[in-house]
Amino acid sequence: MLEAIDLVKRFGAVEALRGVSFRVEPGEILGYLGPNGAGKSTTVKLFTGLQRPSGGTARVGGFDIVQQPLQAKRLLGLVPETGALFEALTPLEYLRFVGGLYELEPKPCERRARELLEYLVLDPGAWNRRMTGFSKGMKQRVVIAAAVLHAPQVMLFDEPLNGLDVEATVRVKALIADAAARGATILYCSHLLDVVERICSRIVILAAGRIQVDGKLSEILARFPGATLETVFQRLTGAAPELAPAARQEGSP
Amino acid sequence: MSQLWALLRVALTVDRRGGGPFRGRISRAEFAFGVTLFLYFCFGGVLATGAVSELPLLLRISTYFTLVGVFVAFNLLAASQQLLLAPTDIDVLYWRPIGGRTLFFARVLHLLVDACVLSAALLAAPLVDVVASVERGRVAIGLAFVGAAFLNTVAAVSVVVVAYTALLRSVSRERFHDALVWLQVVMALVVLVVYLGLDPLLEALDLRAAPMPRWAQLVPAAWFAHLPAALGAAPEARWAVFGAGLGVLAVGAVAAARMLAPQYAMDLVEALAADAARPLLEAGPRSGRRFSWSQVLVAGAGRDPMRRAGFDFFLAHLRGDRRLRLSLLPALAMPVVYSGFGLLASGGWDPYSNESLATTSVSRRAAMALFGAAWLFVALAVLTLRSLASSPAWRAAWIFFAAPTRRFDAFYVGVLGAAFYGLLLPTVLSVLVPLLLAWHDPVHAVVHLALPCGFATLGIALLLAVDPAIPFAREPLRHERSFHWLAALLVLVPVGILARLQYALRAHPLLLLLGGVLAGLAGALAVRLARSRLQTLPLLRPFED
Numbered sequence: 001m002l003e004a005i006d007l008v009k010r011f012g013a014v015e016a017l018r019g020v021s022f023r024v025e026p027g028e029i030l031g032y033l034g035p036n037g038a039g040k041s042t043t044v045k046l047f048t049g050l051q052r053p054s055g056g057t058a059r060v061g062g063f064d065i066v067q068q069p070l071q072a073k074r075l076l077g078l079v080p081e082t083g084a085l086f087e088a089l090t091p092l093e094y095l096r097f098v099g100g101l102y103e104l105e106p107k108p109c110e111r112r113a114r115e116l117l118e119y120l121v122l123d124p125g126a127w128n129r130r131m132t133g134f135s136k137g138m139k140q141r142v143v144i145a146a147a148v149l150h151a152p153q154v155m156l157f158d159e160p161l162n163g164l165d166v167e168a169t170v171r172v173k174a175l176i177a178d179a180a181a182r183g184a185t186i187l188y189c190s191h192l193l194d195v196v197e198r199i200c201s202r203i204v205i206l207a208a209g210r211i212q213v214d215g216k217l218s219e220i221l222a223r224f225p226g227a228t229l230e231t232v233f234q235r236l237t238g239a240a241p242e243l244a245p246a247a248r249q250e251g252s253p
Numbered sequence: 254m255s256q257l258w259a260l261l262r263v264a265l266t267v268d269r270r271g272g273g274p275f276r277g278r279i280s281r282a283e284f285a286f287g288v289t290l291f292l293y294f295c296f297g298g299v300l301a302t303g304a305v306s307e308l309p310l311l312l313r314i315s316t317y318f319t320l321v322g323v324f325v326a327f328n329l330l331a332a333s334q335q336l337l338l339a340p341t342d343i344d345v346l347y348w349r350p351i352g353g354r355t356l357f358f359a360r361v362l363h364l365l366v367d368a369c370v371l372s373a374a375l376l377a378a379p380l381v382d383v384v385a386s387v388e389r390g391r392v393a394i395g396l397a398f399v400g401a402a403f404l405n406t407v408a409a410v411s412v413v414v415v416a417y418t419a420l421l422r423s424v425s426r427e428r429f430h431d432a433l434v435w436l437q438v439v440m441a442l443v444v445l446v447v448y449l450g451l452d453p454l455l456e457a458l459d460l461r462a463a464p465m466p467r468w469a470q471l472v473p474a475a476w477f478a479h480l481p482a483a484l485g486a487a488p489e490a491r492w493a494v495f496g497a498g499l500g501v502l503a504v505g506a507v508a509a510a511r512m513l514a515p516q517y518a519m520d521l522v523e524a525l526a527a528d529a530a531r532p533l534l535e536a537g538p539r540s541g542r543r544f545s546w547s548q549v550l551v552a553g554a555g556r557d558p559m560r561r562a563g564f565d566f567f568l569a570h571l572r573g574d575r576r577l578r579l580s581l582l583p584a585l586a587m588p589v590v591y592s593g594f595g596l597l598a599s600g601g602w603d604p605y606s607n608e609s610l611a612t613t614s615v616s617r618r619a620a621m622a623l624f625g626a627a628w629l630f631v632a633l634a635v636l637t638l639r640s641l642a643s644s645p646a647w648r649a650a651w652i653f654f655a656a657p658t659r660r661f662d663a664f665y666v667g668v669l670g671a672a673f674y675g676l677l678l679p680t681v682l683s684v685l686v687p688l689l690l691a692w693h694d695p696v697h698a699v700v701h702l703a704l705p706c707g708f709a710t711l712g713i714a715l716l717l718a719v720d721p722a723i724p725f726a727r728e729p730l731r732h733e734r735s736f737h738w739l740a741a742l743l744v745l746v747p748v749g750i751l752a753r754l755q756y757a758l759r760a761h762p763l764l765l766l767l768g769g770v771l772a773g774l775a776g777a778l779a780v781r782l783a784r785s786r787l788q789t790l791p792l793l794r795p796f797e798d
Contacts, residue, residue, distance in 0.1 A: 049347070050348055073349060074350040076348060080344040080348075084344035085341075086267050088267040088271055089266060089267070097262075101256055101260075101350070130270065
């Protein structure tokens with residue numbers, strides 16, 4: 001279970017989150033949407049203990065991330081937007097290291113690491129190569145494997161499909177759906193509305209640090225007759241439809 | 254415990270493999286580390302054959318340990334950006350269930366391993382010096398020296414860790430990085446003062462036969478020096494002082510572990526988060542008419558668009574890259590501080606005046622400070638050029654390889670021009686103006702700086718021709734900054750000879766001026782050579798076809 005209770009985050013005079021509250025139940029995939037700077041990544045950072053809230057509470061599996069960080073973090077898996085990892089290591093070295101941080105038994109950890117890399121279609125020839133020269137998609141596969149290696153009960157995905165090819169994208173979506181089916185709680189941040197529409201059971205749209213709407217896709221669309229998720233998003237976030245720059249140059253005065 | 258070892262093992266592996274391959278199976282980080290160790294070993298050799306080796310045993314070991322402690326602390330502070338503040342750590346590690354204490358100890362152990370290797374390289378020659386100077390129990394004294402050196406290194410690491418974590422907890426999160434930068438600048442100046450001031454200090458105090466001053470016992474390095482000195486039967490050595498030192502170290506370590514460790518991870522994360530949010534907070538509306546020195550500087554870049562792009566590029570880095578400023582600020586302060594010291598110590602003495610040529614009315618130390626400061630420009634030039642090679646944003650250098658430029662040399666000349674106008678020229682003026690005010694003779698002041706500036710130009714051009722590096726296109730490596738500093742300090746050895754030569758030739762100002770002009774012209778020729786090399790940099794070839 002993941003719970004935000006009146007979350008506030010300030011950076012000096014700038015208020016990135018202004019009293020955000022929601023709850024994600026086990027087995028649920030919450031699509032967390034918003035334009036750039038809306039506060040999505042800040043929310044993720046508050047849930048993972050990477051930042052301390054200026055107000056309110058963030059709970060992971062019932063544990064307050066500030067008061068009981070270790071208990072909360074043991075339940076967490078994160079795919080950060082940055083896709084950061086120690087590139088000087090090989091994928092297997094990195095996953096063994098992550099397993100060591102969760103004190104997993106070496107043999108089962110090795111077996112699961114290999115299974116995940118295989119599932120995420122990372123060429124076995126690359127498993128023992130340093131990641132310095134890897135493409136973005138190859139690194140992203142390792143980041144995802146490292147996030148789910150310890151079978152976390154709560155997973156936070158911040159643009160997890162960045163750089164992935166079609167096959168890997170399909171498999172990651174299946175992995176997320178499978179984890180939810182097994183009772184994991186999932187927060188999924190993305191700008192790809194069609195993906196969110198397909199895999200999320202509930203959607204929250206955030207703008208300027210506030211929740212604009214929270215509900216199932218069908219409920220949201222019912223409130224805006226004739227609208228699509230895209231137009232609802234544009235309306236709620238104040239992003240007026242406009243011509244793309246290229247179109248302006250070619251067709252407009 | 255397994256978390257601790259996992260963190261330490263990975264930190265050391267990442268250190269070793271950084272920067273990609275250099276040659277064969279050796280990585281760039283390993284090569285840079287090897288060169289640093291060699292330079293440290295040479296530096297230890299210079300120490301062990303200098304004035305320190307003439308001191309009595311206890312004072313000698315104390316001095317070696319103090320110098321090594323200062324150098325190690327500087328090295329650790331200089332590397333703190335990679336060791337303690339690596340932004341990658343946040344997304345990779347800090348959301349994992351790792352306790353603040355575990356993370357803290359993993360980082361401290363990492364520092365300690367690093368510091369021990371550097372200390373070993375620095376103290377190899379002093380160890381030989383100490384062991385060779387005693388007649389009995391050489392093995393025991395050698396072992397005691399190694400043990401005491403380890404404790405001394407632990408003390409140096411502890412000081413750095415306490416300073417760093419105390420700063421983390423006491424300074425506002427938004428200002429933490431700036432405070433750290435200034436701490437490093439101060440530390441760099443301490444290194445400089447220690448390096449330049451040691452011999453004159455020992456000469457002035459004439460400690461060869463005197464007992465160790467009482468105040469020297471307050472220096473932590475001296476506490477541990479009592480161990481090998483007592484075994485070497487030094488009359489002043491006291492077991493009690495060594496024991497007390499050990500006690501202070503243990504108490505300090507326990508206090509640090511209790512007070513600093515638990516909140517370490519969260520404090521660090523908040524400091525990094527606050528730093529990341531700073532551009533957002535500081536981006537307020539700006540007046541369009543606001544005066545900016547960089548606008549004046551850019552106007553001096555000329556109309557060539559490539560050169561201007563290079564000029565803008567460097568100035569933008571100087572404004573926005575704290576690491577670059579950090580690597581250059583202490584270096585810029587060097588000649589200004591040292592020249593000021595020379596002017597004060599000599600009481601405004603003009604070495605080129607007829608009176609001073611007839612009679613020497615100033616100490617050798619003051620004279621050498623005055624001449625040495627001018628020649629520091631050569632070391633400064635080397636350091637500046639080396640600092641341009643790497644950047645944390647090195648990945649953005651793809652633009653150099655992707656842009657279809659045929660005149661990269663013009664871009665580079667723009668970068669160098671900005672470095673010259675933005676950094677080197679103001680520093681030269683900061684030295685020149687006090688000289689003018691003190692000597693009341695512009696010709697003498699210009700003559701004083703002409704030859705060093707000419708050689709600095711030549712140095713930059715030759716370095717550029719030998720090792721042309723695309724600006725800010727290399728991944729910064731561990732030890733890189735201390736390596737540059739050490740290289741700059743070692744450059745001072747031959748430069749010292751040139752300073753003495755200039756002092757000897759001060760009766761011939763025209764000759765010195767001509768020498769400066771010729772060195773400058775040779776530098777201009779070398780720049781032409783460097784420009785042709787820059788046009789054929791291997792990575793640019795695909796775009797030349």
